[in-house]
Amino acid sequence: MTEAVEGHHFVARTLIGPTIETWGTGDQRARFLPGIEAAKQIWCQLFSEPGAGSDLASLATRAVRRDADHWTVTGQKVWSSFANLADYGMLLARTDPDKPKHAGITCFLLDMRARGVTVRPLRQLTGEEHFCEVFLDEVQVPDTDRLGPIDAGWRVALSTLSAERSGLSGTSDASGVSLAPVLAAARVNGTWQEPIMRDRLAGLLAMERALELTNQRAAKSRTDAGGSITKLAQSELSQRIAEIGFEIAGAHGAYCVADPLCPEAYALLDSRRLTIAGGTSEIQRTIIAERVLGLDREPDPDRGRPWRAVRRG
Structure with a gap:
């Protein structure tokens, strides 16, 4: 078994599969879970962006609903492991920029071979190319591939992020x-x-x-x-x-x-x-401080402000 396939097993079975099981419709579970369980589908996460890594909720990739059945997605993702091999990706996109940054995000299950998806591998220190950057240029995504409610993508993502930290x-x-x-x-x-x-x-x-x-x-x-x-x-x-x-x-x-x-x-x-990977040590310490030790949350001057009004570098 190649390292890439082993990584695929981790991403698909440990991260994506349980999230689809929790949030997916009956049709989505029937379409995707058998392929994940049988290791016939390679999956990747499309979460981080050049301007949204540790502060993932500030992501800027946009999904605009064109009609009742389709969304158009435009943006860029980075550090997506095995995206160059993936059949599908779990994508987070901004669907309502007038809501605070943790709201207004929706999760989609993206066909990585769809028109407008471009993947470029990134070379690591080891010489390998497990990580990739992904460009999304007006990619058409059917609403049937939306995972979870509209604007509830942050709650969906937390299921995956928690599984990733435990799995790592x-x-x-x-x-x-x-x-x-x-x-x-x-x-x-x-x-x-x-x-x-x-x-x-x-x-x-x-x-x-x-x-x-x-x-x-x-x-x-x-x-x-x-x-x-x-x-x-x-x-x-x-x-x-x-x-x-x-x-x-x-x-x-x-x-x-x-x-x-x-x-x-x-x-x-x-x-x-x-x-x-899976959240920096600094982020983990913040989570432990707030959720285990009960310390005060770090100050966030943008809390509650519409994402559109937040200044970004």
Whole structure:
């Protein structure tokens, strides 16, 4: 199974499928869920935009209703994993610019082969091209492919975002950064015998075990912020594992840093995305502060103002 197909399974089954199950019509569930379950459809998320990443609700892609049966969508999306392979995409678009930014958004299920859809892959540090930018030029979308009520797209998206954070934090090696081979390498090359290095590795091992228990607790509690807690811990732990693995590799790791087949170098470069994908660590900390610790919300001078009146960079 290729990495692209594995990613497709995660996006389709973990993110899109449950959202369609929750919000979809009977016809939509019958049309899409069997293909997702059978891994016959590749899906992508069309959420983030050049001017709407961490502040996703400020998205500007517009969907205008032309008649009772069709919408016209124009805009740009970015960082859409596997969009170049996808059959369908879950799209968020602004349908009422006179409502506050969290309102006036609607979710659509987009045929990625529709006229007006252009996909351009983006090359990553690792040399791979999993992320893409997507251009939408007056794309016609039937109203039968609208997911959830009009202007309720933010609530639909929260279902997907919560599943994404939980899915990205199943274990510390959910992203492919596992501590076990790092420990094995330390024993082989003798760095395990160094007290300082052994103490650092033991600390990571303790964090890995604690994360496993936290994942189990979060899965049982099913709180909205549970995924943020484990996603924050997982992504930062995986980066630390990648960094110490590269350090233990020593000269070999430095020599092969440009070789995509070098596991230590690949893990180091690939791990940079982990504290961004699925919501940055800063966003996760804000969610935890507000929803778990009960701290005051961050001030937002644009709260309640119509999206059309909000100043954007």
